[in-house]
Amino acid sequence: MSFNDGLIRKISSMAERLEHRGELLHVATSRDQFVDLVDIIHKVGGRLVSLHATDERATAESFMMYAILDHDGCLIEVVSPVWDGVPFQSLVPRVHAANWYEREIQDMFGLTPHGHPDPRPLVLYDDWPQDTFPLRKDFDSSIDIPRIPREYKYRHMEGDGVFEIPVGPVHAGVIEPGHFRFSVAGEPIMALEIRLGYVHRGVEKLSETMPYHKGVILAERISGDTSAAHSAAYCQSVEQLFEIKAPERAEYIRTIILELERLYNHLGDISGIALDTAFAVPAADGYVLRERVLELNEWLTGSRLLRSINTIGGVNKDIDRDKSAKLLSHLVDLRLQFERLSSTMMSSVSMLDRVEGTGILSKENARSLGCVGPIARASGVDIDTRRDHPYAAYPDMSFRIPLQKSGDVYARTVVRIDEVRESFAIIEQALDRIPNGSICTEFTGAPIKTTALSLVEASRGELMHWMIGEEEKPFRHKIRDPSFCNWLGLELAVRGDIVPDFPLVNKSFSLSYAGNDL
Amino acid sequence: MDESTEQLGKQLQERIHQLFGRSLGIREVDAGSCNGCEVEVNALTNAIHDIERFGMHIVASPRHADMLLVTGAVTRNMEMPLIKTYRATPSPKMVVAMGSCAASGGPFLSSYAVVGPVDSLIPVDVYIPGCPPRPQAIIHGIMVALDLLEEANNR
Ligand code: SF4
Numbered sequence: 001m002s003f004n005d006g007l008i009r010k011i012s013s014m015a016e017r018l019e020h021r022g023e024l025l026h027v028a029t030s031r032d033q034f035v036d037l038v039d040i041i042h043k044v045g046g047r048l049v050s051l052h053a054t055d056e057r058a059t060a061e062s063f064m065m066y067a068i069l070d071h072d073g074c075l076i077e078v079v080s081p082v083w084d085g086v087p088f089q090s091l092v093p094r095v096h097a098a099n100w101y102e103r104e105i106q107d108m109f110g111l112t113p114h115g116h117p118d119p120r121p122l123v124l125y126d127d128w129p130q131d132t133f134p135l136r137k138d139f140d141s142s143i144d145i146p147r148i149p150r151e152y153k154y155r156h157m158e159g160d161g162v163f164e165i166p167v168g169p170v171h172a173g174v175i176e177p178g179h180f181r182f183s184v185a186g187e188p189i190m191a192l193e194i195r196l197g198y199v200h201r202g203v204e205k206l207s208e209t210m211p212y213h214k215g216v217i218l219a220e221r222i223s224g225d226t227s228a229a230h231s232a233a234y235c236q237s238v239e240q241l242f243e244i245k246a247p248e249r250a251e252y253i254r255t256i257i258l259e260l261e262r263l264y265n266h267l268g269d270i271s272g273i274a275l276d277t278a279f280a281v282p283a284a285d286g287y288v289l290r291e292r293v294l295e296l297n298e299w300l301t302g303s304r305l306l307r308s309i310n311t312i313g314g315v316n317k318d319i320d321r322d323k324s325a326k327l328l329s330h331l332v333d334l335r336l337q338f339e340r341l342s343s344t345m346m347s348s349v350s351m352l353d354r355v356e357g358t359g360i361l362s363k364e365n366a367r368s369l370g371c372v373g374p375i376a377r378a379s380g381v382d383i384d385t386r387r388d389h390p391y392a393a394y395p396d397m398s399f400r401i402p403l404q405k406s407g408d409v410y411a412r413t414v415v416r417i418d419e420v421r422e423s424f425a426i427i428e429q430a431l432d433r434i435p436n437g438s439i440c441t442e443f444t445g446a447p448i449k450t451t452a453l454s455l456v457e458a459s460r461g462e463l464m465h466w467m468i469g470e471e472e473k474p475f476r477h478k479i480r481d482p483s484f485c486n487w488l489g490l491e492l493a494v495r496g497d498i499v500p501d502f503p504l505v506n507k508s509f510s511l512s513y514a515g516n517d518l
Numbered sequence: 519m520d521e522s523t524e525q526l527g528k529q530l531q532e533r534i535h536q537l538f539g540r541s542l543g544i545r546e547v548d549a550g551s552c553n554g555c556e557v558e559v560n561a562l563t564n565a566i567h568d569i570e571r572f573g574m575h576i577v578a579s580p581r582h583a584d585m586l587l588v589t590g591a592v593t594r595n596m597e598m599p600l601i602k603t604y605r606a607t608p609s610p611k612m613v614v615a616m617g618s619c620a621a622s623g624g625p626f627l628s629s630y631a632v633v634g635p636v637d638s639l640i641p642v643d644v645y646i647p648g649c650p651p652r653p654q655a656i657i658h659g660i661m662v663a664l665d666l667l668e669e670a671n672n673r
Contacts, residue, residue: 125595134630141630145594169599172578174546174559177596198595199550202631209628218625224554224650268560287564294561305554305650514553 007071010040021450023389025076031088034080038067039094041078046071047383048370049455050464051091051101052478053082053109055137063111066478067091068453068466073388075453087114097370100484108135108204123197123517126150134205135476141205155193157183162190165499169198176513180502187498192491200517207477212238212312212443215474219465220307223481223515228254228261229458230479230515231310233465236391236454238312241447241469248393250314250441252434255393257297257306257315258456259423259430264293265459266374266416266423267338269510273413274345276504277354282345289337296330314440324431335424342417355409359505361493362407371489372482373461375509378415379407385457396433397426407493409508446471458482460510481515520566526657527572533664534573537671538584541575544660545583545607549600550632551590555617555650559587567653574660580606585663587656588642591619591626592633604640612663614644616656621645 008025012018014037017028029037042048046069054064062081065088069076082088090113091098102113103122110133113119121128127147133139157164162185169177177198183191203222207215219234220227232254239246246254271286294304301309301317309317319327345351361371366379376383384401386394402418404411447469454465461482468475490509494502534542546559562569563576570576577583580603592600604613615636618624626632636642643666646659 139630141628145630169596170547170580170603174556174563174576176548176551176553176556177599198599199548199590199593200595200631201550201552201591201593201626202629203626206626206629214625221552221554221625221649224552225557227554284565288566291561291564291566294557304652305557307649512553514551 004044004072004074007041007044011037011076014040023075024453025074026450027076027078029078029080031080031082034065034067034078035089035091035094037078038069038091041069041071041076042095044071046076047367048095048097048101049075049462050466050478050480051098051105052466052480053105053111053135054468054476055109055135057084058137063109065105065111066451066466068464070388075389077451077453082111084110087112089114090116092116096368097485099488107133109133110136120153123200125197126152134202139205141209152195154181154195155191157191159185161185178513182499182502184499187500189494189497189499189502192494192502194487194491196487196513197517199514201514203518204477204479207474207479209473211472212474215477216311220305222479222518223483223512224305225265226261226458226460226463226481226512226515228257228306228310229456229463230465230481231307232258232392233454233456233463235310235312236456237452237465237467238469240452240454241467242312242443242445243448244313244441244443244445246314247438247441248435249318249437250439252393252430253315253317253319253439254310255397255430256319256427257301257309258392259427260293260297260300261306262459263420263423264290264297265510266420267293269507270342270345270413270416270420272507272510273355273409273504274351276507277351279345279348279351282341285337285341285344289334289341292330292334296327300327311440313443314438316440318439319431319434324434328428328431331424331427338420338424346414346417352410354501354504355413355508357406358409358501359493359497359508360406360408361489363405365492366407366489369488369492370485371461372485373457373459374412374415374419375486375489376461377402378404378411380405383462385455385462389455391454391456393430397429399426409504412508460512460515461486479518481512481518483512483516487511487516520654522654523567523657526654526661527569530574530657530661530664531572533661533668537664537668541573542585542660542664543575543577543583544585544587545577545580545603546587546589547600547603549588549590549596549620549636550593550626551617551619555589555619558650558653558656559589559616561653562656567657569657580604581608583607583611585612585614585660587614587616588620588636589616591623592636592639594631594633597633597639600636600639610667612643612667613640614646614659614663615642616646616659617651618647618649621647624649
């Protein structure tokens with residue numbers, strides 16, 4: 001895609017420097033112009049992909065703030081300095097999607113947004129000392145951080161018959177920790193407040209201490225069920241930094257494992273939706289299919305979660321002809337069983353009754369929050385990184401991008417069912433066309449001085465790794481998991497629904513806590 | 519059906535019956551996991567492994583649990599919830615640290631946001647190695663925990 005000339009003229013009038021870097025337009029601007037510039041791109045339909053900071057005080061004498069936007073398939077990186085002790089103007093009143101990003105910047109860098117409607121801490125808890133910021137370069141990881149007692153203020157709803165229901169962080173099911181606070185009047189939910197950060201492990205800081213080859217291992221452990229997508233995104237960004245290219249055969253293998261990952265996750269989500277509507281038979285069948293894919297993963301690669309396959313410069317494991325043929329026949333079998341399952345599910349009146357009209361996320365809200373993946377597509381937002389910013393072997397694949405309009409649990413189920421079909425088709429195409437050759441390029445050289453940006457469509461949606469490199473390890477590594485963009489969508493979607501529908505709506509959003517919290 | 523699960527499960531069923539005369543209640547606690555371990559705990563209940571038929575029941579509250587199955591290197595933000603969950607579990611109780619993170623801190627050990635492996639906060643009976651451990655390894659680990667319990671009972 002090419003950049004829109006009118007927009008470029010507008011941008012350049014406000015920019016200090018403008019540079020085309022491959023697919024990316026890099027725009028440096030002053031602090032005063034930053035918000036206006038991002039807002040202009042946002043107004044013409046630019047979607048906020050990420051907003052994050054770096055500590056460049058050693059070289060540039062300031063912190064830097066980067067906004068990444070996607071405008072009609074063109075990626076724009078806007079950067080401006082931010083100074084310690086000088087609050088920066090918040091983007092949130094104009095770009096709602098910036099909400100959690102700015103709170104995260106405040107926690108991690110101690111830079112305060114001015115005019116943010118909700119400047120509470122996001123991942124570092126209230127008992128965290130207020131003058132200690134982990135992503136600053138002068139932060140010392142080895143010291144013990146004291147706990148300072150302080151209380152987190154939840155939003156309160158008041159009125160006759162309004163009650164609060166607190167849930168978590170330790171839940172009744174086998175799911176990750178998070179706190180949900182419902183304000184209810186009788187059965188209907190008036191508001192939901194979600195508090196996360198319980199599994200914040202400090203991944204971005206850890207990554208700055210890890211040599212690149214170890215960074216891949218860490219990337220696989222950001223969100224365990226997204227190991228392949230996170231490691232692919234990590235490897236792609238390091239490959240960009242070192243200007244190396246994975247061989248074509250490796251790109252095909254990456255595509256295959258990325259689709260296998262989507263398959264087992266979507267199968268789990270679809271079965272979970274059946275389970276939460278108390279439709280036990282397809283739920284059990286669906287979980288068996290998911291297990292079959294996990295077993296297939298292990299047989300094909302040695303890892304049920306597809307770990308240790310992606311490596312910088314390519315992949316570690318090849319798929320020989322014999323395996324390829326067997327994989328194909330397994331897929332045919334799985335496909336048949338899946339069709340039976342989906343037709344049982346989608347023809348059941350009692351199931352449809354639960355999912356239709358439940359947990360609606362409007363297109364407008366999905367856009368304004370910057371939602372991604374199946375959640376966005378179920379609300380009619382037509383985005384998919386595989387088509388919009390193709391990577392691996394996706395340029396050679398033909399596939400459809402399923403869309404729905406109703407934005408309810410039904411739509412999210414149908415989108416996933418259709419995507420499972422596409423995944424089967426993509427794996428078959430990839431196995432059919434995979435070229436011969438090596439599977440890994442040597443990882444050598446020195447990193448380029450500019451930033452690297454890599455996007456991957458994980459099963460939950462667009463995932464970003466962004467990096468500034470040093471010789472041995474990243475200087476700054478920003479990770480943005482798709483769930484980070486989708487959590488607030490859940491708060492909006494459950495409003496007006498009844499409490500017993502929450503587990504179902506939550507399941508249909510299928511959000512990662514670990515990926516969000518980092 | 520998976521044969522190794524089948525064999526292990528049968529042995530386990532006998533043990534549980536001898537020791538408890540009822541099902542074993544297990545409460546899973548994610549104390550800072552990447553969620554890879556949860557994928558495998560969830561796999562235990564699918565129709566292929568189906569551990570419930572061997573008398574292992576994943577319960578909804580620590581109050582109903584005989585055993586805590588803890589995953590993840592304990593984060594600073596999960597330290598209190600983990601300790602509270604431990605206290606809410608009636609004695610005698612067993613703690614199984616599942617996965618490399620829970621056992622040793624894994625790749626997260628040196629982080630400012632991580633307190634340490636599970637045994638730095640609560641006593642652990644059995645460690646299950648793996649990242650994540652396979653479903654069969656989890657079943658095996660639970661069996662080892664039951665052996666320890668039996669030994670203690672006989673003493
Ligand atoms: S042991 Fe491995 S799979 Fe389990 S939580 Fe740790 S990194 Fe994730």
